[in-house]
Amino acid sequence: MNTPSSVRIGALAPLTRPGWAEAGRHLLAGLELAAGEVNDAGGIGGRPLELVVRDTAADPRKAAAAVDELAGMGVAALAGEYHSVVARAAAARADALGLPYLCSSAVLDALTEHPTDWVARLAPAQSRGWRIYADYLRGAGHSRIAVAAQPSVYWASGARILREHLTVIDLDMGTLTPAAVCDELAGNGATALLLLVGHPDPAVPIVKAVRSDPRLSEIMIGAPAGQPELPEWVASLGEDGAAIPFLRYLPERLSPLGARVESALRDRLAETPSFVAFEGYDTVTVLADVLRSRGVDRPRIAEAWPSVAVEGTRGQIRFSRTPGIDVWQWAWPPIQVADRDPAEPGRFRILHTG
Template identity: 70%
Template sequence: MNTAPPLSETGRTDRSALLIGALVPLTRPGWVEAGRHLLAGLDLAVREVNEGGGINGRPLELLVRDTAADPSRAITAVDDLAREGVVALAGEYHSVVARAAAARADALGVPFLCSSAVLDALTDGPTRWVARLPPRQSRGWNLYADFLLDAGHRHVAVVTQPSIYWAAGAAVLRDRLAARGATVTELDMRALAPAAVCDAVADRRATALLLLVGNPEPAVSLVKSARHDPRLAELLIGAPAGQPEFAAWVTALGDDGSAIPFLRYLPARLGALGQRTEAALAERLATAPSFVAFEGYDTVTVLAEALRSHGADRASVAESWPHLAVPGSRGEIRFSCPPGGGVRQWESAPMQVVERDPKNSNRFRILHSG
């Protein structure tokens, strides 16, 4: 069986290689399971490129740095990787960390293809050095709000923790729901225990509770409390940020973790390349790959095409973004700059609202697509 690379930072091993710096959360408080999947996808694509002859005869090599969900650590990693001579940066899952990395990459003139972070304001202003694969948070969370509205929810509660990511998501939901006559009640997790959150939801007669909080805690405790509160038997629990995507969610919650809708960045059906990628990732991970693993794979696939078609230097990679049309595992990838956006963006990236099937927690049911 193939396995993902060990969870340690790696240095250069081949002096002829084209170097790609990989930023991934591999230790707590980072979301380690997401980091493992992201790294598996990055590494698989590098191996496939090299098995196909590399980039004009030169191999690709990943230099891995663990961000541990720490923006300052990510900045240090970008500095280190720039000195090592990487031609581009890839990766990162946490939006706040990706924002710090993007700002530093922009300042140093190192192209950064963000694999998985969705915060709209990835940079403070326009830059040619940064591009992104996943949908902008506003696009994805508006889709989630539409799902709630179509399901008849007109009073939604959100429980939040301090973060620019959670605050931005809450604002998107509030604006979209308010535009169609629904309301959002925000509950501050700093001031409320899980039982008190349930009390507030019951008192306000909310029909949906969204978890804009960290995983596993306090998300797991909130789900357990709500699931076993008889007043909330009909309550929809939602997790737009994707906490239920990974196997650890089922391990922690069992049946309580099913039927919790979340955003997932996959198409309804994978094509031939996607199916081959899925099988290879499953072998490497020894579990079903998450959408984050596909994002990692597509990141290196895009960078490899940029290096082949436009040249193996930083400026050429950055100039390539608007000219690329790359067959990815989830569809053809093209970049544009949306109105008001600061970075090049795959605007047609696939999105779904899905949930784990209560009858089989390893199966996902598509509830809404966009």
């Protein structure tokens, strides 16, 4: 479908390396499923909804260029993106161009440099999610933790949040090998190691090294950014990938809408859908509601954020101004700390909710 009469939404997702392509695939599956349902129900005022997809490959410059291109093509709004640093670049260009952008999955608090009415976000802010994760760690008896971190605004922001609640020992993955990480852990008194690193490398080699080191049999491994959520994790690590707590943005029990969408996503993906796929679905659902009520005029779309009240797969979606966040924010998406069950790594356990 590519006709002048369609209503276009630009869709950003990491679909190739070095982006986390599996997350991008799940995000796109949710976006496409919702767009198909919108069109099955008559589209936007009788006009078909068209997703114009661009691969960001986790590259902020590529994302910014894609926003420029999509704006020139006349898209009514932007949707998507998984990587926070990439979404920040997209949000900056969208703000500068006056293009409404509903960010699906990126959590970095500072998504823009200043308050803007052009950008809204579905994913919870990092400061909220990672605080809940820190609460879980303390409740589980982990007050002194090590973080294996790579250089990144996102990882640095996460480590800063953790330091507000826990004693944090930094392990610089710019200089340490997985074996050296094990040596550091054996002597620094930390009871948990958090992976603030990319997937699959170096996350997978670190997990394998720690799991195989008899000195570290009591060390808990955690991955607050959610790497264990996606099937690629257990495919790479098997049993070693279980019992690694992570953040996921799903309710304890799905609503009838959520259950229906889960089934449709499972068919589309041929695997269990992640929370990222639900975020994609909810993004298009919200934008379609706004487009039906406000039309395709960009300023009118941006003006609609505070009046949104849409039933999504994970609860009713409303946007508000949250202290310290410069975009319109869905303030209360559900947050879980979960892990994969060691007895059955394909099954998730909910450890904590916030």
